[in-house]
Amino acid sequence: MTTTQVRAACPLDCPDTCALLVTVEDGVATAVKGDPDHPTTAGVLCTKVARYTERTYHEDRLLYPLKRVGRKGEGKFERISWEEALDTIAGKLTAIAARAPEAILPYSYCGTMGLIQGESMSSRFFNKLGASLLDRTICATAGFTGYKYTVGASVGTDMEQFQNAKLLIIWGGNPIASNLHFWTRAQEAKRNGAKLIAIDPYRSLTAEKCHQHIAPLPGTDSALALGLMHVLINEDLLDHDYIANYTLGFAQLRQRAQEWTPERTAATCGITAQEVIDLARLYGGMAKAGEPVAIRANYGVQRVRGGGMAVRNIACLPALVGAWRHAAGGMQLSSSGSFPTNKPWLQRTDLLKKIPRTINMTTIGDDLLRPASPDFGPAVQALIVYNSNPLAIAPESDKVMRGFLREDLFTVVLEQFQTDTADYADIVLPATTQLEHIDAHTSYGHLYMMANNPAIAPMGEAKPNTEIFRLLAAKMGFDDDCFKESDDQLAAQAFNTRDVRAVGLDWDALKRKGWQKLNMPAAPFAQGGFFTPSGKCEFYSAQMEKDGLDPLPAYVPPYESVASNPALAARYPLAMISPPARNFLNSTFVNVKSLRAAEGEPHLDIHPDDSAARGIAAGDMVRIFNDRGAFVAKARVTDKARAGLVVGLSVWWKKLATDGKNANEVTSQQLTDMGRAPTFYDTLVQVEKVSA
16 A cells, blocks of 8 residues: 655635645545644644545545536536537637627636636636626625725734734634634633633624623624724823824824714614723723734624725724734734735736626626626626535525526536536536645735645546636637646746745745745834835725725714614514534535534524514524525524524525525625625524424
8 A cells, every 4th residue: 555645735715724734545535634834734624624535535526527408406417528518618608709708707716715726727718718807705805905995905913923912802703613723822822811802793602712702783893993992092092102103194083083982882883881991991901011912803894884994993903002013913804915926927817808897796696687788788698607606605695596597698617516506507517626636825814825736636537627727728729828837837936936925935845845934024014014005004094085985984884784774674673694604614515414414404593582572492493584585494592692683604505405595595785885895794684483
């Protein structure tokens, strides 16, 4: 028996981007473990990725090209050859492109976070074709935009420093489920005497293990940040030297913050004024005493109408108290802006003959149903889906389904499994998993450039995304040299090695070791150096004003809440959020039986007061509904959900859910205040008991 160990990287949409060691025995991957030498992975994997071989060798893996033989959505296919599949796709796309190339739309996201299998060869293909561009907004663009207006780029506290903080505020996240290696460091900080505070409408697994849990109403985080500013300013819990040297617009901010008394903040957020005062005094007081105080903001705060402003407001706090002076202080939203990648070269934007229209992936339900018009352009006639499962993850699922049901829509899906979306495809192409292809990775939680080596040969006739788009390019007569580059050639140029952050990087060495840390200062903004136009933390943003936004921190109320929309709340009085289930990652892993068994079945957490008012007992099946749709789940009566809030942990494949539906039946396609992002957590519903 021949046994080898291959260095790899986790490809999933998670900030941890773990370094993996894959054990291979006679060509079969037998185990996936965390690299004990990688400083952030430290030999530990989440329960999902620890079972990655179970996913790779799953009995339901798609291994051959398929064509539809049943009705759309029925999921009936027959096996065909790659030659027939490629000829069919090339023929359809060629005919459509001859009339209107923008009628062709790619739809992809972070099924893999890899720079190579994500958006390299595929982008080249669609740019050459002249297809519509996709605005990839469905996760984080609201927060990224608000943070960029304030700080300038997605750069913040190094995850390897958090264990040295003395106060950790975990704002809008559940790292036990979605950022395990940060949580490990938070626990170390706790053992070292740090205080942990969770801010989350829901008492998550993480909130339960913090010293304090503050539960604002969904969509009110920006108001809470303004209330904290009010107390910090009025009680002089400020770093005046840092403000004077490294910030812009403090005088205007001071005036704005006066509007947000603790009482007004408390009334808006549904918490007590004392919670606002105490948190501000703790945060500002510890910072003034020279202690490192840090905020780990996550994506839960931004999936509401005012999500961009919420992140912006939170991002002002570290500069007010000088928290950036410490390596273990400041804030992390994402580290993705730290990486010097060669994305324009990888994606070859120069292949575009003109700038095509852009379609927002969040509004795919509306856009697939939209007829041709002067404003919109041609109706979407062909859809190529890869690295995504829009039937499960996009809002207003009923509209998404109706769009995919169009008989005149030609749909191709590149997939590893027959997902909800694959059921609606005309052609399904089998894609490789991370163990079967090469890739290069950044991270949005740490500062390591990563390499993924293929551990095993592709299963069946599965091919990497890159190879599929190379073959399609050849079929369509695209003979540019860029379509001939190998994955290894692409990966070798994925990072800009002329940039000081990646100086000395060698791709062959990176493949051998698996990872290399960026050259970054320990405390990126200790002496200013923000990436904004002014080079300072911008409390006042002229760019925001130019973009038609309030240039100062403000409160943008939700579209749907009891306070902001009382007429709607009269019919649908409960707010609903749908954060990630611990055993799934977005819609990935839902079909892995062991993980689905651990998750159980779709549940809805509901407060005892709300359940009693509706005659609902624990274990009852309930219907969750609004004007957009409905789904069914089993009630869990618990005070983890604050009164007036219900929580449906997600995202279930619809075909594996109780009633063939999931939480996105009721979510909205309305977009955030900035970043054109989704408002998944800005949702009002009613809940009723249903008969068995």
